[in-house]
Amino acid sequence: MVTNINYKDLGLVNSKEIFEKAMAGGYAVPAYNFNNLEQLQAVILACIESNSPVIIQVSQGARKYANQTMLRHMAKGAVEMARELGSEIPIVLHLDHGDTFELCKSCIDSGFSSVMIDGSHHSYEDNIALTKQVVDYAHQFDVTVEGELGVLAGIEDDVVAEKSTYTKPEEVVDFVGRTGVDSLAISIGTSHGAFKFKPEQCTKNEEGVFVPPPLRFDILEEIEKQLPGFPIVLHGSSSVVPKYIDMINEYGGQLDSAIGIPEDQLRKAAKSAVCKINIDSDGRLAITAVVRKVLKENPEAFDPRKYLGPARDELKELIIHKNKNVVGSADQA
Ligand code: G3H
Numbered sequence: 001m002v003t004n005i006n007y008k009d010l011g012l013v014n015s016k017e018i019f020e021k022a023m024a025g026g027y028a029v030p031a032y033n034f035n036n037l038e039q040l041q042a043v044i045l046a047c048i049e050s051n052s053p054v055i056i057q058v059s060q061g062a063r064k065y066a067n068q069t070m071l072r073h074m075a076k077g078a079v080e081m082a083r084e085l086g087s088e089i090p091i092v093l094h095l096d097h098g099d100t101f102e103l104c105k106s107c108i109d110s111g112f113s114s115v116m117i118d119g120s121h122h123s124y125e126d127n128i129a130l131t132k133q134v135v136d137y138a139h140q141f142d143v144t145v146e147g148e149l150g151v152l153a154g155i156e157d158d159v160v161a162e163k164s165t166y167t168k169p170e171e172v173v174d175f176v177g178r179t180g181v182d183s184l185a186i187s188i189g190t191s192h193g194a195f196k197f198k199p200e201q202c203t204k205n206e207e208g209v210f211v212p213p214p215l216r217f218d219i220l221e222e223i224e225k226q227l228p229g230f231p232i233v234l235h236g237s238s239s240v241v242p243k244y245i246d247m248i249n250e251y252g253g254q255l256d257s258a259i260g261i262p263e264d265q266l267r268k269a270a271k272s273a274v275c276k277i278n279i280d281s282d283g284r285l286a287i288t289a290v291v292r293k294v295l296k297e298n299p300e301a302f303d304p305r306k307y308l309g310p311a312r313d314e315l316k317e318l319i320i321h322k323n324k325n326v327v328g329s330a331d332q333a
Pocket residue numbers: 033059060061062096097155156157192193280281
């Protein structure tokens with residue numbers, strides 16, 4: 001017989017209190033994806049060092065790659081490591097882009113403290129029904145639920161959307177009221193992956209860097225007016241740091257025209273009702289850039305620690321930078 005595990009027994013927290021603090025403090029809590037040891041070490045050590053609350057999140061792809069039980073044990077280990085190092089930072093273990101009730105239930109039953117049910121690819125009414133079913137189950141165990149309204153362009157797990165459909169502010173009150181979600185992911189111009197905009201959609205600044213069209217802050221403001229004080233989530237919030245794209249291309253990679261969300265846009269969003277900012281691609285790019293460089297410069301290297309170690313160090317520095325200068329969560333734990 002399988003026994004259910006409550007996240008509280010693993011030392012995790014749900015997102016309720018950290019979102020309330022983020023809303024009051026004018027910053028967002030960072031949500032970093034992980035699927036391996038080095039990513040998780042980098043995230044936790046960076047958040048300890050910058051004294052930031054953190055959401056560590058697991059996608060379906062990550063579950064397939066690393067196994068849900070393994071990932072949950074890693075999260076438990078991360079909490080224990082933080083406490084051993086004398087840090088009390090709040091840590092949330094979150095399911096990213098859950099697409100069925102069964103998957104959300106399985107995560108809730110096995111120790112996740114927060115889940116996303118992403119019904120954004122369904123009809124409005126089907127999204128409400130599915131989201132409410134997850135909320136009704138999750139709330140029995142004090143697990144918080146993120147819903148989504150509007151569709152981001154790009155790839156969400158195996159679902160590819162050609163164009164984004166911005167969130168309709170006139171729907172948010174009805175959606176939140178009828179589902180009971182604790183936070184809402186919205187679509188205002190961000191998208192997943194490293195190719196968020198085509199070069200022809202952008203202008204170029206003095207340094208020759210592509211500047212994409214601004215996020216739709218008008219839609220965000222309208223949503224805030226409709227739902228005062230309600231936690232909003234931004235997916236697809238990697239900046240696609242040009243330094244890493246250049247390194248990847250210099251050391252044998254081929255990533256042309258990768259363009260992300262400028263940091264100042266994210267900083268502005270973090271000061272609003274946006275309480276959670278999702279970052280995955282930037283971490284992948286940082287790791288890839290360093291692994292390529294180290295292997296090129298050290299052709300004799302074959303111990304994974306020799307290239308994953310420096311990659312982990314780079315990711316840690318990147319996360320400290322994000323916490324301090326982008327989402328603003330440093331010193332807020
Ligand atoms: O939103 C998607 C996340 O970046 C996770 O990506 O499904 O490739 O693990 P993944």
